Amino acid sequence: MTDGVDAAVDKMGDVAERRNELAARVRTHAGEIARELAVFEGGDYGQATFETDSGTWTLKYEAGDVQYLRFEPTSGAEVYVVSSKQPPDPEALETAMADYAAFVAAYNEYARSVADILADVPDEFPAVESTAEVVAERDRIGERIREVGNAMASELYRYDGEYGTYATTVSGTRWELKWDGDVAAYLRVGGSDGTYLLSQYGPPSATDVHRLVDDVDAFVEAFNDHVDDLEADLAQVSFD
Template identity: 80%
Template sequence: MTDGLEADVERLDGIAERRDELAARVRTHAGEIARELAVLQGGDYGQETFDTDGGSWTIKYEAGDVQYLRFDPTSGSETYVVSSKQPPEPEALETAMADYGAFVAAYNEYVRSFDGLFADVPEAFPAVESTAELVAERDRIVDRVREVCDAMAAQLHRYDGEYGTYATTVSGTRWELKWDGDVASYLRIGGSNGTYLLSQYGPPAATDVRQFAADVPAFVAAFNDHVDDLEADLAQVSFGDD
């Protein structure tokens, strides 16, 4: 009589080897689907789910390669046919592979559903109107505003120091000029969240120029009144008997 220790042990090497070989083939084949989906969707990563009579298949891709392929059968537990972790169990892989052809057919049908998608898209488009004339006029007005504000900055520099701000109200709205030396850093209308008619970062919108340019003369007039008041105050200063 022999005990169990003397019985031959069935080896699983062959099953595991065939499982790994099949899983590798599926990864390569599903990788082609992943690349096609990436091209179609126009992104580096994403996922799609395809339904079959046997369940649903979800393929996730990144950088044009398959990240995982998951089979969720109508009955039973889900299986990661392709995964970055461990290979599937042989029985689960066998069950999934019985439905793999249906998955590929569902993918192919999905691609064919886009046939004729661009049939009604015109190949010719209307001519684009040029903004060159509008921009040139905008820039001409802004350049004139900058000349005036630079002249104001030079006077403020001479009287009030290297840099600072001058603010007044025009038509009920705050106008603020900041100067740095003899140059206007910005002309802002409407407070801290207002519109920059002049700035160091770029020209204003044409609509903003249209809205505020007409009030620039009033802003300059207010500045001139400010200068006149300063001159009047200085005229009253005396160092003794004249």
């Protein structure tokens, strides 16, 4: 009677090698589906689920490559056919691969179902109206406001120094002119979160100009009253 110590041990390397080869082939093949889905969905990553008679397949992808391919049979444990972790158990892989063709068929059916999704979508669109005229008018008014702001800045620079701010209230709203040298750095209406009628960045919207332009005269008048109160030799400005 032998104690078995000298018994031959069957090698399982061939099974593991076959498992690894099959998993690699599935990754490559499923990668084609992943790339098609990524192109269709218009993103670098996502996931899609496909139902078969035997279970549910979930393909997660990123940058056109498979992150994982999971099979959840109607009965039994789920198996990650492709994953970034350990390879699947050979028996579980065998179970999943018996349904892999059905998974591919489900994807192909989905791809065919969306092939004509844009067939009836019009590719001709209404003409776009130009805003050139209103923008030109906005810029004309804005240039006039800048001329007035610079005139104020010049007087304030002459009287109060290199830079500073002049603020007043018009129609219950704070108007603030900041000058830097003899030019206006900004004219802001409405406090720190307000609207910049003048700035170093870009012009205000035509809507904001329309909303605020009627109060520019009152702002100038308040400035001129300020000049009168100073009783100094500062030139008054006007906004026509």
